[in-house]
Amino acid sequence: MAKRGYPDHQPRIPPGWRLATVEKWPINTMHGPGLRPTDWHFKTSGQVRKPLSLPYDEFVQLPHITKKFDHHCIDGWSYLGNEWTGVDMNTIIEMTRPNEGVKYVHVEGENEYSATLPLGQELMLAFKRNGEALPRAGGWPVRLVAPGEFGYKSVKWVQEVRFITEWEEDFWNKKLIGWGEPPIDPALNPWNVNNEERKAGLRKLFTHLLEEKRREKLERMRKSGEIPA
Amino acid sequence: MNExxxxxxxxxxxxxxxxxERRKFVVNGNEVLLVKIDGEIFAVEPMCTHDGTDISRGKFDPVSGIIECQKHFARFDIRTGIPLVGPFGADGDTQPPLRLYKIRIENDHVHLEANQEWGVI
Known part of the structure; x- marks a missing residue:
């Protein structure tokens, strides 16, 4: 059966979403452009028999696949038909051998960004998009691609995958959003989105983030003496 | 002083x-963008409510009063602050409006009121 996030899923666009009005790959970097890792290693940790630590050159030599997935940002835009190349999470699972009882992966990026996802869900650790290495703002060296999820689960600048037995709140759950589980019949709305809750949640989120930015800016100006302390 | x-x-x-014309001022650490449209002057905080980008240099149509953020292309009516389009063409109502500042015209001068709803002015 076709799954949401894939090009053959219908409806291809979640209700209320619009196609991105740009030709270039839309890159939304609300949680920063990412650091510039000089000693990046892909690591696994947590409940595993064999923790991994692979430098970039070794990571991209792992068996990898190329697949097309659509991208749907929670902001309400979609960008269709991205061709991703990367390592299937199942390959990592075979290498790192999680212990019995592991139910989730907690994928950690930079600036404390993270996503928790169920073990067994299709996930790709992508290092190329449309045949080209990712740009830094697009998640270089490696980003997660989580088809069927909204974009905020696709962690950029992946550092580590931690295998865990209990659900752990991720960055989005903890810091950013307050909308509840959407109470919509999936048969009627396969995307399972309550748009009013989504929009109210985003407005709340943006208001909160802007307040933080204003506070930071004022603090910087006070420190630099531009305005009185 | 005001009234x-x-x-x-x-x-x-x-x-x-x-x-x-658009002109940006910084008052007590608050950025204020003045624009004149059809003879009327408006004052807004030039901060895109999607991610905080300074939109004072975004694409601006002085006839319609619409300003577009140069980063993710959200659009706002600068006279009301209302978001018309969200990032990359998404619905505008996912975002809060731009902040409007109260101004007063007196003796050919634009005065920014000190008792703003927002900020530390």
Whole structure:
């Protein structure tokens, strides 16, 4: 059966979403452009028999696949038909051998960004998009691609995958959003989105983030003496 | 001082501001963008409510009063602050409106009121 996030899923666009009005790959970097890792290693940790630590050159030599997935940002835009190349999470699972009882992966990026996802869900650790290495703002060296999820689960600048037995709140759950589980019949709305809750949640989120930015800016100006302390 | 006896900040002469012109000021750490549309002056905080980008240099249509953020292309009506389009063409109502500042025109000067709803002015 076709799954949401894939090009053959219908409806291809979640209700209320619009196609991105740009030709270039839309890159939304609300949680920063990412650091510039000089000693990046892909690591696994947590409940595993064999923790991994692979430098970039070794990571991209792992068996990898190329697949097309659509991208749907929670902001309400979609960008269709991205061709991703990367390592299937199942390959990592075979290498790192999680212990019995592991139910989730907690994928950690930079600036404390993270996503928790169920073990067994299709996930790709992508290092190329449309045949080209990712740009830094697009998640270089490696980003997660989580088809069927909204974009905020696709962690950029992946550092580590931690295998865990209990659900752990991720960055989005903890810091950013307050909308509840959407109470919509999936048969009627396969995307399972309550748009009013989504929009109210985003407005709340943006208001909160802007307040933080204003506070930071004022603090910087006070420190630099531009305005009185 | 305004009528309530509170201080206000003189920003510029109204005649200095040309039709369709944008001019940014910083008052006590608050950024204020003045624009003149059809002879009327509006004051907004030039901060895209999607991610905080300074939109004072975004694409601006002085006839419609619509300003577009240069980063993710959200659009706002600068006269009301209302978001019309969200990032990359998404619905505008996912975002809060731009902040509007209260101004007063007196003796050919634009004064920013000190008793703003927002910020530390």
């Amino acid at each position: 309530a006896g509170r201080p206000s900040f003189s920003l510029c002469r109204t005649s200095e501001l040309q039709e369709g």
